[in-house]
Amino acid sequence: MPDIFPLSIERKSFPPDIFKRNPGHWLSPSDDWSASTDGSQQEQTQSMSRKGNCWDNAVAESFFKTIKHEWLYRFKFNSNEQLYESIQEYIDWYNTKRLHSSLGYLTPLEMEIKLNEISKKAA
Numbered sequence: 838m839p840d841i842f843p844l845s846i847e848r849k850s851f852p853p854d855i856f857k858r859n860p861g862h863w864l865s866p867s868d869d870w871s872a873s874t875d876g877s878q879q880e881q882t883q884s885m886s887r888k889g890n891c892w893d894n895a896v897a898e899s900f901f902k903t904i905k906h907e908w909l910y911r912f913k914f915n916s917n918e919q920l921y922e923s924i925q926e927y928i929d930w931y932n933t934k935r936l937h938s939s940l941g942y943l944t945p946l947e948m949e950i951k952l953n954e955i956s957k958k959a960a
Contacts, residue, residue, distance in 0.1 A: 904931075 908927040914920040932945045940948045 904928075 904924070904927055908923070912923060914923065934944060936942045936944060937948075943951065
């Protein structure tokens with residue numbers, strides 16, 4: 838089963854200190870946020886607002902609804918590997934080809950490039 842978190846980090850150019858980890862040990866949703874799967878402590882900050890405030894998850898929840906309805910419910914998967922490959926294919930399409938009305942009918946990649954250009958001009 839592929840480790841999605843490190844894979845996604847490798848594909849992006851994050852500042853080198855944005856994610857701190859012990860080699861080979863990443864957090865997953867099933868892990869305690871402060872410890873990796875082997876129990877070692879991580880230098881990561883938990884991102885949560887006050888109790889009962891659901892807005893932190895709004896973007897993620899919207900994405901999960903979208904991927905289920907646009908992609909996952911259309912197929913039957915015979916293995917976890919097939920599922921992961923299919924999800925990766927969808928995410929690549931979602932970020933590079935799918936137009937988003939909330940982004941002025943740009944793809945997320947086009948919006949990221951546009952924002953980076955604006956950021957560089959402002960600096």
